[in-house]
Amino acid sequence: MTSIAREDYLKAMWKLGSSNIGTLELANHLKVTPASTTKMILKLSENGLVRHKPYKGASLTEIGLKQALSVVRRHRLLETFLSKTLGLSNESLHVEAERLEHALSKDLENSIAKYLNNPVRDPHGHPIPGPNGEIFNNEDILLSECPISSTIIIRQVPDEDSEILIWLKHNGVSLGQKMYIKSKNNFDDSLVVEINNSLIEISSNMSKLVYVTIE
Amino acid sequence: MTSIAREDYLKAMWKLGSSNIGTLELANHLKVTPASTTKMILKLSENGLVRHKPYKGASLTEIGLKQALSVVRRHRLLETFLSKTLGLSNESLHVEAERLEHALSKDLENSIAKYLNNPVRDPHGHPIPGPNGEIFNNEDILLSECPISSTIIIRQVPDEDSEILIWLKHNGVSLGQKMYIKSKNNFDDSLVVEINNSLIEISSNMSKLVYVTIE
């Protein structure tokens, strides 16, 4: 009744937000056709994991959400585990965890969590849901929404799309890093920030993928 | 074209020996019906991984063998890795590795092998095939075949069937352990061995599952 495909759908829905997820949106995210997506949504709906209003969109039920968070937990624990033991680069962590997350038993999940001292953030700074789906209160805000002249600390970077990760690394942007926001370009919303006494420009797209706290 | 099921068939065939593997035998090992097994054998045969003579039995081709050994390598590396990092008990290692082995990328396999310094034996003493299927010359012999009055060292214990593992542990039989073979019962082939100055009886079944070297 659970399967890799189903877990992938649930996780994708969780990533796409809380309600009214479009079939096309979900299909694109999973790289399958909309027809396949509709079919799966109906299946998950029958099983009480998803709410679905035809032509209007879908969303996770409580049970579906819990299962989605279980997958996310396994994913992020695996990233943390592989990072700590093997020292894999941040760019490769995601894709490896993506394959392994479906094969992790509850026992092994528990062992890994214990080994890591029940971490609440993964190597990208993302919160790791607890064993019952509890997620700590996440007060981080998007870099793009920070006021000018504030000093901020990088808290979360994406785990997918390794190009961005490589760009970030190349420009010395890593978790825990402090930056000072110098100015914002009103035309394209790009930022100029000071980091280690040097100035770098951060595009609007980029600044919408990075979460920070204001110091 | 590869899949979990196919990998399971290949690995099972490897375990069952080199040639003329019966459909029923394979089916029982995999806990599927003989009909399913025939079907899969035909598929694998079409793909050049298996040789098959109808009603006569099946065996792995060179390519099939290589793929089987790749699965075995992943399995044994995972057991070694989980044992070293998480300190899992020998009894639980097998079942966890069984699930993960199919989700291990070549990259991650390499990382783990490197991390472990390219081990040639897993925690049960089984040889770990190399990245191209090379397996070191295994000179261990079955405990059941040792002459009386020989001193031997335990080299390999089963990784499945945790009852046996628990019995072994309970009786102080672990890898590297020395024993002296006192006597053999000619009726049931059970052995009496001396281990840490105490005598234990080892049934014939058991002694056919443990590999040793003679000191």
Added chain:
DNA sequence: TAATATTATTAGCCGTGGCTAAACTTTATA
């Protein structure tokens, strides 16, 4: 050797999770 038991294969079904093509809603635009 003939009857029987064992083992293997074939035929045909099922659920899963993809796909394409066609039909149907909803939304946007002229």
Added chain:
DNA sequence: TATAAAGTTTAGCCACGGCTAATAATATTA
């Protein structure tokens, strides 16, 4: 508001990997 475009669903196909029931080949044993 009528039409076009975009998004969604349905219908029907396919490969995979199970299953049962029926048939066929091989082995055993009387």
